[in-house]
Amino acid sequence: MTPPQALLLCSCLALLLQPGSCQPYLRLRPSPSDSLPVKDIIEHPDPEYDPKEQDLDERTLRKKLGSNFDPSFMSVAAPAQANNLSASDALHRFKGLGPLPNELKKLDLGETPYGTRLKMGKKARRKFLQWLWAYTYCPVLYTWKDLGLRFWPRYIKEGNCFAEKSCSFPEGMSCKPVKSVTKTFLRWYCQGWSRQKYCTWIPVQYPVISECKCSC
Numbered sequence: 001m002t003p004p005q006a007l008l009l010c011s012c013l014a015l016l017l018q019p020g021s022c023q024p025y026l027r028l029r030p031s032p033s034d035s036l037p038v039k040d041i042i043e044h045p046d047p048e049y050d051p052k053e054q055d056l057d058e059r060t061l062r063k064k065l066g067s068n069f070d071p072s073f074m075s076v077a078a079p080a081q082a083n084n085l086s087a088s089d090a091l092h093r094f095k096g097l098g099p100l101p102n103e104l105k106k107l108d109l110g111e112t113p114y115g116t117r118l119k120m121g122k123k124a125r126r127k128f129l130q131w132l133w134a135y136t137y138c139p140v141l142y143t144w145k146d147l148g149l150r151f152w153p154r155y156i157k158e159g160n161c162f163a164e165k166s167c168s169f170p171e172g173m174s175c176k177p178v179k180s181v182t183k184t185f186l187r188w189y190c191q192g193w194s195r196q197k198y199c200t201w202i203p204v205q206y207p208v209i210s211e212c213k214c215s216c
Contacts, residue, residue, distance in 0.1 A: 036177045036209050037158050043148060050149050051188045051199070061152050061186060064201060068184035073208060075155040079144045100133050107132075136167045138175035138212035150188040152201065159209030167214035179211035 043049075058076060062069060107129070120128075140159045147154055161175040168174075182205045190199040 036180060036207060037160060038207065041148075043150065048197070049188075049190050049199070051152075051201075055188070055199075055201070056152070061201065065152070065184070065186055065203075068203070069153070070183055073157045073183050074153040074185065075144070075157075076153045077155075078146070079155060079157075100129055104129050104133055132169065135169055136214045138162060138167055138214050140209055140212050147185070152186040152188075156183065156185070156206060156208070159212075161209065161212035173214050173216055175212045176215045177209040177211070178213040178215070179209075180207040181210045182207050 139162055141162055142157050142159055145156050145158045147156055159177075159180075161177055163175055166172060166174060184203050185206050186201040187204040188199060189202045190197050192198055
C-alpha cells in the first residue's frame with residue numbers, strides 16, 4: 001500500500017539564502033511527498049534568523065497555538081531519553097498484541113501448490129496465525145526529535161516503522177507507513193533580509209506516522 005502523502009514545509013521556510021525568492025506566507029502551499037517521516041529541514045545558519053528571548057514567551061506561544069498543543073506528541077523542554085522506545089523494546093512489547101487482521105483470519109491454510117488440501121485443526125491453525133501475525137507485525141517506534149529553535153514546541157514525538165528485518169514470509173516485504181496524523185506547530189518565519197527583515201510565528205502542519213504495515 002502506498003504511504004499517504006505527507007505535508008512537508010515549503011523549502012523557502014528553510015532556505016533564505018536567496019532574498020526575495022519566497023512568496024508571502026498566505027500564498028505558500030505545503031509540498032506533497034510519499035516520504036515519511038519528514039526529512040530534516042536545511043536551516044539558514046545565520047543566528048539573525050533565530051527567535052530572540054522575547055519571542056519565546058511560553059505563555060504567549062501557548063495561547064497562539066491554542067488547542068493544537070498536544071503534550072502527547074510535543075514538548076517545550078527536552079524529554080528524558082528514557083521515553084524513547086528502541087526497536088528491540090518495541091518488538092518485545094508489541095509483537096503478538098492486538099486482534100488478528102481480517103486478512104489473516106480469512107487466510108486459507110489448507111490449499112497446497114499441488115491442488116491438494118491439508119487438514120489443520122482449529123488449535124494448530126490459531127497458533128500458526130498467531131505466529132504469522134507476530135512475524136509480520138509492524139509496530140510504530142516513537143522517538144523524540146529536536147526540531148530546533150525555530151519551531152515551537154521544539155520537540156516532537158516522531159513515528160518510524162521498524163525496518164531492521166523483512167516482515168514477510170518468505171522475505172522480501174518491509175514495514176512501511178500507511179497512516180499519519182497531523183500536528184500543528186509554530187514556525188519562526190522571516191521574510192526579507194538585513195534591516196528590512198520581518199519575522200513572526202506562523203502555524204505549520206507536521207505529519208507523524210501513526211500506523212505501519214507490511215508491504216512491498
